[in-house]
Amino acid sequence: MQKIAQKELDTLSIQNDYEVKCKICNDKGFVVTTKEDAELVEEREEIITTIIDGPDGTTKKKHTPTGVFNKVYTKKCICKVKSDYMYRLTAGGMSNFINHSFNNFITKFKWQEIFLNSAKDFRKDPTQLFFISGIAGSGKTRLCSTLANYLVYKGYSPEYLLWEREMAEATDNYRAIDFKKFSMWSSIPLLYIDDFLKCMDNDINKLTDLEKRTARAIINARYNNPKLITIISTELTDVQLERIDRSLFSRLKEMATSKYLHFMDPKDTSRDIRHLKFIGEWPTEEIK
8 A cells, every 4th residue: 555645736648549748747847845835825635546456467557535625836937938928928919029039139339238238137126117119220119029038938918019910900991990909908917018119200290089089088097006027119209209299208207217217319210220221331349
């Protein structure tokens, strides 16, 4: 007779013809851990397993509950962490960013290093808003998607909002924002807004009332819930944002604080990284 404590979660049964993908947890998704590292605590009943010999020489197991319960501490296996991450990334429309990481983010210039270090600080203790403004090609999307990708891996459920595309769809659809989308943008734990308030020829006079109202409503909703994380990239300057809506700009400054509110000089075309790489004219301001 052998006494065995049931220390793992009941999960899918592994059939003889099923190839186990994770050798760590046998595809259960959870592993037993210490109390300090536990993500899940359950009361599990001890089971007495008896090996019974059959008359034909075969054996079978008989499992008998004992009525004795013990606490079992478990946490997600790395395979579960990765599969959940992929699900969230895909559901949030961010699967194209899967290869964007801090490990492969190359900084050639001092200003790139400054912004990268700021994003690294933000990831350690995410506050309400990480905001970066700069000209097209300066690497805003690459940096913001890297930060968003990291936070998704850490467990945040994301949504990717490409501003110009969504506003174009809204304008074509009787100039209305789908309520479900708006509700999601206002409440999703992690919202990445790319090209925020992007307008044709960077002329803020071409912004519609719909866009202004939508921007104000989303930011106000997220401002009122400090637990929500927002990442924003835009080509607009601080002067332009204040002209568009002073109260909106005030909200952004308060949410990001001076630590995570970044504006590049719009006249500094040397920061158009894509253009410089194409024509081969790198500035001399390299990181020493």
